Amino acid sequence: MVNTIRYTFVSLLVFFSTFSILSAQDDSLFTLQKNIPGNISSFAVDNLENLYILNSSGQLKKLTEKGDSLAVFNNVKKYGEATLIDVSNPLKILLYYRDFSTVVVLDRLLNMRTAIDLRKTDILQAGTVALSYDSKIWVYDEVQNKLKKIDDEGKLLLETPDFRLLFNQTAQPQNIFDQDKLVYLYDSIQGFFVFDYYGALKNKILITKWKHVRIVGKYIYGTDGAFIYRYNITTFRYDKWPVPAAIAGARKIYFTANRLYVLNDQGINVYGFR
Template sequence: MNMIKSLLFTFSLLFLSLAGFNQILTKSLDGNQFTTDQFGNFYDISSREVKKYNKKGELLFTYSNNILGEISSVDVINPLKVLIYFRDFTKILTLDDAMSVRGDVLNLNDLNLEETSLVCRSYNNGVWFYNPIKYQLTRIENRQVINVSSNLSNLLGENIQPNYLLEFNEKVYLSDIKSGILVFDIYGTYLKTIPIYNVKAFQVKQKYILYVNANQQIEIYNLFTLEKSIYQAEKYDDVKSVRIEGSNIYILSKKNQLIIDKIEL
């Protein structure tokens, strides 16, 4: 009996070891949101501080600000020019890859963009802004307005309330919980609406949109086939946020635990 128990114990340890083989890191985050960059670094974002870690979980740099109010969003699509938006004070800062401030603070009041609710980085060092009063997207370069969309409320025949904005691969994506994800070209011209609802944030990667659905599961939408699929539902069922960089998937649980795993296909 002792030998059987010993064998069972050995097999149990082996199973647990293999089950966790793909897992790279588990780390508790301090902030209420996170993001990642193309190099696999992740950013722990709290109301007044951003901590940058490498994928090993080693702290690289920290940015903090107690003057400009709470941090509304952080865009690291260009990790050499990190964009931080302070909605309460209608100001934007740009940080370098060491999380140090680059250049002057951009005051949106000076550009008549004081009603901005969402901000994201655009191509050619541009920035997109969404105005919830005028229902418009505006793009600037070098502090000059370059593109302005139509009134989206009139165009769609409904009063949208977008909660997330990003640009990827010459397309602009604007998410509304009830209406879905609106897609625009790089000039702000409306193209279509993707039927993905009730998402707080999402990531566009090549031909996929990655997000957490209403059941706290990781869901993938194929932009080519228009099909939706659930990723590892039996393993990840209480997800708050998710991102992919390279061959790794970054999963933030409702308990604010960040898990970095190898992607299993």
């Protein structure tokens, strides 16, 4: 458990250090590769480009990049509506049910390994969760205003101090990302809070009001509805592109290293993305 944390940090104010705008009319930038029709409520893509589709009937299906079915999980509705799918590790899949404060852990074939009722671990209201690099689980406790790490049995492994002591205000992160030995909490109002694996605050990235945020390698992707943004964590380079009309109004946008997955009412469109 971490009792202390660095109170000084580097605010990343070099946001506009390098800036470029590419035309959305450039066919090489967004190229429609395929369409996956269906009444789909959510989805995620792992680092092998396997697609995990949650349909309106509560079924979770795993598809290969070519569209072949690999596995199915049918007990999704048991805990209500899944609000998050984490497939950052294809061998261990997380489903989070915020209304029931429950994390369901699946194996690579979508067999249930365990279900964690966070309320039984003294986490009464969890804003979001994510898988850690060592296959544990990051949780943001909205009541205690702390980032916590737990194991599959719900045992607390570490926690940060109360965010109200660090920043004189609460945080409401919508996403947690475990990337390259750092943990990123994204609050669309305040930006990214960046911690190391021991819960020590490293810095803050002042990117706000983005939706559909993803961290892929050294890049942070997101959109505000008008533009698609890409921010290089290493060089501070900041790029943006106008959102093409075909993507505008998407229910969900999911960035990978070279593809853009876009969910609309008809299904998922997959675009090549440079």
